Amino acid sequence: MMSTRVRAPNAVQSLDVFLQDLKVGTLVRTPGDFNAFSLDPAYRAIARPPTLSLSFRSADGGLRKDPKPAAHVLPAFFANLLPEDKLREAMEKHHAGAVRQGNDFDLLAALGEDLPGAVRVVPSDGSTTIAVQDNPREIKARFSLAGVQMKLSVMKNTGKSGGLSLPIGDEQGQYIAKFPSTNLVGLSENEFAVLALSEILGMDVPERELVEKSDFEGIPEEFNTLSTGKVLLVKRFDRGPKGTRIHIEDFAQIFGRQPSKKYDDASYHDIASALNVAISTDAALEFVRRLALAALVGNGDMHLKNWSTIYPGDGCAPAIAPVYDVLSTTAYFPKDDMAFSLGGEKSFKALTLDRWRKFANRARLPEPAVISAVEEVVSLVNDHWRQLPERDVVPAAVLSKIDAKIEEMSPVLDPSHVPKPSLANP
Known part of the structure; x- marks a missing residue:
C-alpha cells in the first residue's frame, strides 16, 4: 500500500x-x-x-x-x-x-x-x-484560531502528570489557551470574571478556568510569550466529544468582510437584523442582552469577529453561538468607544434608551422587548456583580475601573435604576 x-x-x-x-x-x-x-x-x-x-x-x-x-x-x-x-x-x-x-x-x-x-x-x-x-x-502544530491575541489550541493530557500540550500533526485541541498580555495587566482575569458574569445572567458561556503558564508542555518557541500571569483556558464550543466538529462562522464571514475590515462598514443593528432574519427574534434579543452587558462593563472591542453563529445537529440551521471574547476594555483605555454605532452613536455615555429605541427600529425589532432586555441586564448585573466570586481574582486597579464603569453606565442605560448603597459606596 x-x-x-x-x-x-x-x-x-x-x-x-x-x-x-x-x-x-x-x-x-x-x-x-x-x-x-x-x-x-x-x-x-x-x-x-x-x-x-x-x-x-x-x-x-x-x-x-x-x-x-x-x-x-x-x-x-x-x-x-x-x-x-x-x-x-x-x-x-x-x-x-x-x-x-x-x-x-x-x-x-x-x-x-x-x-x-x-x-x-x-x-x-x-x-x-x-x-x-x-x-x-x-511534525508541526497545525491549528488555526482567528483573532490577534496570542492563543493556542491545546489538549489536556491524561495520566498522572496531567498538563496541557499543543496538538501536533492531525491531533485536535479541545481548549483555547489565551495567554496574558505583556502590557495589559490582569487581562485573563478580567475576561474570566466577565464570562462568569455573563453566565450568571443566563447567557450560554463555555467552561473556563485560569491556569498557570507552567502547566503547558512543549510550546514551540514561536508561540511562547514574555508575558507573565494567568492563562485563560476556555473549552472550544466548536469541538464535541471524541474530536467531532461543530460548524461556526463569525459575522465578518457572514457579511463577507476581510479580517482587516472587522471594524468597518457595519452597525450593531445590522447584526441584530441578520440574527432576526436567519434565526429568530429571540436570538436577536439575546444579542441585545449581550450588547447591553458590553455597554455596562465598557467593552469596546465587540467587532464583527466577536459575534458568531453555530450550526448544531445536521448543520443546516444556525443558532447564536456561545459568548466569547468579553471583557472590559475601558479598564485599560478609559476613552474607548463601542466598536460600532448603536442607534447612531458609539460613545458609551450616549447609549441612552432613546438610542436603543432607534437601534430597535433600524433592526426591525419590537421596541418594548429591546428596552426590557436592556433594563433587565442593568438590574441583574447590579444584583450579582458585587457578589461574584470570580471578581476576587481581578487585580484591584482593574476591578475598581470595571466597578466604576458599571456604576457610571447603569443610569445611562436605565434612568430608573437606583444604585444600591454597596455599589454607590463600595
Whole structure:
C-alpha cells in the first residue's frame, strides 16, 4: 500500500473544501495571485445542504453564484479562518520555508485540517501537508484560531502528570489557551470574571478556568510569550466529544468582510437584523442582552469577529453561538468607544434608551422587548456583580475601573435604576 505523498503548503495549487465529510467546493490559485472558490455541483444539488456560510445563501434560501476571485487574499469566508497579527506571525515562523509570509493560501493549506468550525481543506490531488510520523522534526502544530491575541489550541493530557500540550500533526485541541498580555495587566482575569458574569445572567458561556503558564508542555518557541500571569483556558464550543466538529462562522464571514475590515462598514443593528432574519427574534434579543452587558462593563472591542453563529445537529440551521471574547476594555483605555454605532452613536455615555429605541427600529425589532432586555441586564448585573466570586481574582486597579464603569453606565442605560448603597459606596 502506497503512503500518502507529503507536499509543502506553498506547492499546493488546489484545495478541496469539506464540511464534516461532505465536499462542498474547491479553492484554487490562479495566475496573477488570484484565489478562486467554487461550490461543488453535487453540493449545489442537495435539496437542504448543511450550511457552509450564510454569505453563500441568497435571499430566497438558495445558493448564490460563486464569489469573484480575490487578488492576493483568500475570499473573505476563508481569510477569516486564519490567525491575525502576532499569532499569524508566530504560525508563519513555525512553518518557515513551507509558508510564505503574508500568503493566505499557503497558510490555509498548512492549517487546513484543524480550522475553526467544521471546515477542512485538503490538497485536491490526494496529497497531504502533514509530515509523517517517521520525520518527527517535521511534525508541526497545525491549528488555526482567528483573532490577534496570542492563543493556542491545546489538549489536556491524561495520566498522572496531567498538563496541557499543543496538538501536533492531525491531533485536535479541545481548549483555547489565551495567554496574558505583556502590557495589559490582569487581562485573563478580567475576561474570566466577565464570562462568569455573563453566565450568571443566563447567557450560554463555555467552561473556563485560569491556569498557570507552567502547566503547558512543549510550546514551540514561536508561540511562547514574555508575558507573565494567568492563562485563560476556555473549552472550544466548536469541538464535541471524541474530536467531532461543530460548524461556526463569525459575522465578518457572514457579511463577507476581510479580517482587516472587522471594524468597518457595519452597525450593531445590522447584526441584530441578520440574527432576526436567519434565526429568530429571540436570538436577536439575546444579542441585545449581550450588547447591553458590553455597554455596562465598557467593552469596546465587540467587532464583527466577536459575534458568531453555530450550526448544531445536521448543520443546516444556525443558532447564536456561545459568548466569547468579553471583557472590559475601558479598564485599560478609559476613552474607548463601542466598536460600532448603536442607534447612531458609539460613545458609551450616549447609549441612552432613546438610542436603543432607534437601534430597535433600524433592526426591525419590537421596541418594548429591546428596552426590557436592556433594563433587565442593568438590574441583574447590579444584583450579582458585587457578589461574584470570580471578581476576587481581578487585580484591584482593574476591578475598581470595571466597578466604576458599571456604576457610571447603569443610569445611562436605565434612568430608573437606583444604585444600591454597596455599589454607590463600595
